[in-house]
Amino acid sequence: xxxxxxxxxxxxxxxxxxxxxxxxxxxxxxxxxxxxxxxxxxxxxxxxxxxxxxxxxxxxxxxxxxxxxxxxxxxxxxxxxxxxxxxxxxxxxxxxxxxxxxxxxxxxxxxxxxxxxxxxxxxxxxxxxxxxxxxxxxxxxxxxxxxxxxxxxxxxxxxxxxxxxxxxxxxxxxxxxxxxxxxxxxxxxxxxxxxxxxxxxxxxxxxxxxxxxxxxxxxxxxxxxxxxxxxxxxxxxxxxxxxxxxxxxxxxxxxxxxxxxxxxxxxxxxxxxxxxxxxxxxxxxxxxxxxxxxxxxxxx
Numbered sequence: 001x002x003x004x005x006x007x008x009x010x011x012x013x014x015x016x017x018x019x020x021x022x023x024x025x026x027x028x029x030x031x032x033x034x035x036x037x038x039x040x041x042x043x044x045x046x047x048x049x050x051x052x053x054x055x056x057x058x059x060x061x062x063x064x065x066x067x068x069x070x071x072x073x074x075x076x077x078x079x080x081x082x083x084x085x086x087x088x089x090x091x092x093x094x095x096x097x098x099x100x101x102x103x104x105x106x107x108x109x110x111x112x113x114x115x116x117x118x119x120x121x122x123x124x125x126x127x128x129x130x131x132x133x134x135x136x137x138x139x140x141x142x143x144x145x146x147x148x149x150x151x152x153x154x155x156x157x158x159x160x161x162x163x164x165x166x167x168x169x170x171x172x173x174x175x176x177x178x179x180x181x182x183x184x185x186x187x188x189x190x191x192x193x194x195x196x197x198x199x200x201x202x203x204x205x206x207x208x209x210x211x212x213x214x215x216x217x218x219x220x221x222x223x224x225x226x227x228x229x230x231x232x233x234x235x236x237x238x239x240x241x242x243x244x245x246x247x248x249x250x251x252x253x254x255x256x257x258x259x260x261x262x263x264x265x266x267x268x269x270x271x272x273x274x275x276x277x278x279x280x281x282x283x284x285x286x287x288x289x290x291x292x293x294x295x296x297x298x299x300x
Contacts, residue, residue, distance in 0.1 A: 019205040022289060023198055030194045034121060037187035038136050041126040046249060047185040048129040050271030053264035055182040067177040071140060074174055078147035082106060089154035098207045102153040105203030109146035109196045113137045116195075137191030138184040144174035145196035145279075152286070153203050158223040160290055161230035168234050168283030171196075175275040186271040190278045197282050204290060231291075234284030241277025245270045 037043035058064055086099035116137060123134040148167030155163045175189035248270040252263050 016205055016209065019201055023201045026194050026198045026201065030191055030198070033187055033190055033194070034136060037185070038121070038123055038134070041128060043187070044126050044128045047187045049264065049267040050179075050274075051129075051182060051185045053266070053268030054180045054271065056264045057268050058180045058182075064181060067181050070173065070177045071181070074140065074144055074177075078144050078174075082147040082150045085151040085154055095211070097211055099154055101203050101207050101210075102150040105153065105199040106146045106150040109142055109149070109199040110139070112199070113139050113142040113192060113195050135184055136188045137195055138175070138178055138188040139192075140178050141171065141175045141184070141189045141192035142195050145171040145193050146199065148283075149196045149200035149203075149286075152290075153200060153207060157291070158226045161227065161287055162225040164283050164287030164290075165230040165234045168238075168279045171283065172237075172276045172279035175279060176272055179271055179275055180268075186274045186278075189275050193278055193282050197286055200286060201289075208293065226291075231284055231287055234280050234287065236280070238277050238280030238282075238284050241273045241275075241280055243277070245274035245277055248273065 035043075037047045058067075082103075086103055089102075090096050090099045117134055117139065121134050121136055123132055123136065125132045145167075148163075148170050152160060152163050152167055171193060175184075175192070178184045179186060179189060248266055252266055252270070
């Protein structure tokens, strides 16, 4: 648990350099993912084999129906959760600045994904798949992840670990659903997570420096929603998912399946692990970063 720092509200991160470094790191990860999975033949092959695995092994209606049902309701549910959280925050804190910034961060993430996908980024044809239209990043996944990030931004410090864990789970479900339906490749979904996290960091920096009251810890220090358990529940699937995805793909590549498209079921598993791992890792990292910036207060 973070030690209590004497009472009174104050700005988080007096020097915003750490926040800027975080945003630059996320932007760098986005660029690296685009280069690795979209611009290179090796990356395209890995991504496309995962997509083929999803299409091949989940083609039955009984397998696709739950994902379709979830994605059919996801936009309304995401928008509803986000709107209720922002409205509740505005009423509870008697101010609209932070909810407005969180809403703008959500809108910026959704809009920037569409601009990047349709007007800036391109998918070169490497003679790997018939689909040469760029789908990087995923719009559906951005919408889900950005809505959870907006909720996180207007959450008080003692609730952030719990909200980060639940937000990562929701984002992972949205990403897996778009993947198993064959709408997006795993890298598209990773890119969507990164877009949402980037705007979340910018929004968090603006909110916590402009209105330090949003960084005040009210109530007893040992609140259940701030227990380390919640960060652990994000870190474990994050690390295990990413390592498991790499291990499965390495095993397939060593066996030659990466070249001839064999073992599509294992590519499906690798893609699912990659999506779950990406969501868990990024939301756990974001939650830990905000927790590090939190200063507990003895105010009641």
